[in-house]
Amino acid sequence: MGRSPVVRESVDTGTVGSPSMSRRMPRTDLFRVTVSSVVSALFATGVMFFLAGVVGVEYEDPTLFLVTAYLVLWPVYTAIYATWSTFVYSRLDGELLKRVTVADESAERSPIQRFLGVTGATNTTISAAVAAVAITIVVAQQPEFRSDAIYVGLALLTVASSWVLMVFSFAQSYLRLGAGVHDEPHLKFHFPEAARFSDYLTLAVLLSTMAATVPADISSRTAWRVVRSNVIIAFVFNSVIIAMMVSLLFGRLLAG
Numbered sequence: 001m002g003r004s005p006v007v008r009e010s011v012d013t014g015t016v017g018s019p020s021m022s023r024r025m026p027r028t029d030l031f032r033v034t035v036s037s038v039v040s041a042l043f044a045t046g047v048m049f050f051l052a053g054v055v056g057v058e059y060e061d062p063t064l065f066l067v068t069a070y071l072v073l074w075p076v077y078t079a080i081y082a083t084w085s086t087f088v089y090s091r092l093d094g095e096l097l098k099r100v101t102v103a104d105e106s107a108e109r110s111p112i113q114r115f116l117g118v119t120g121a122t123n124t125t126i127s128a129a130v131a132a133v134a135i136t137i138v139v140a141q142q143p144e145f146r147s148d149a150i151y152v153g154l155a156l157l158t159v160a161s162s163w164v165l166m167v168f169s170f171a172q173s174y175l176r177l178g179a180g181v182h183d184e185p186h187l188k189f190h191f192p193e194a195a196r197f198s199d200y201l202t203l204a205v206l207l208s209t210m211a212a213t214v215p216a217d218i219s220s221r222t223a224w225r226v227v228r229s230n231v232i233i234a235f236v237f238n239s240v241i242i243a244m245m246v247s248l249l250f251g252r253l254l255a256g
Helices: 004-013 019-024 029-055 062-090 092-109 111-118 121-141 147-179 197-209 220-256
Strands: 187-189 216-218
Touching: 029 062, 062 092, 062 121, 062 147, 062 197, 092 147, 121 147, 121 187, 121 220, 147 187, 147 197, 147 220, 216 220
Parallel strands: none
Antiparallel strands: 187 216
16 A cells, blocks of 8 residues: 555656556557558548549549559648657657657568668658659650649649658657667757757758758767758759759640
8 A cells, every 4th residue: 555656656657667658658650651551542542433433534544543543642641641640749758759769760670661661761751752753754744644733733742742751751860869769869959948849840841941950959970960861852852853843744734
């Protein structure tokens, strides 16, 4: 009986190793990737059936079917995954946030995430960018796509979704660096309060738009490598990929 208050205090405060900590430990990033992929695939399948059965769209050309499915699937996946993950991370702080980042990093070594190309911010971003470029080129080159404003809009939304995924992926990397997953934190914010995921997301947005690290101090080569990758990839994405896609899509739309 004398130990019960201590047990209650451990449950209430969420001390590491307590039953409350185990119950509140969210699913890994791999779980969110998998569920988001399945849900977006099912949604895209439903849209395809709707277009074929109700609207009467005929998919005699496999390219038309695949491009339409991807243009629906990718923005839906990005919206589900990024929103869900941001909600999960935003509810965590302190030691639990560190434990979640450790679990996420361990799960990245799984064959599924390696196959999907989501084994790190750089790989995730490059995979998304390549897919966005490829699908947009297909839309711009095919007359049935480039003459339809809906397809052009979906292609632009796909590129925007890839940019969002880039920012989110680097925010995850900064979260791991700031939480000190392997050792001491590699970056620190200027304010005295404990950093939340929204702070790392803000840092990723600033680096991806203005190459600015104003809110944080980078204190290791490991962190600088991530920052360098973020700035270079964001520069290429912003100045080359997005500009090329907009020019290609709208040029073809106006010409067609």
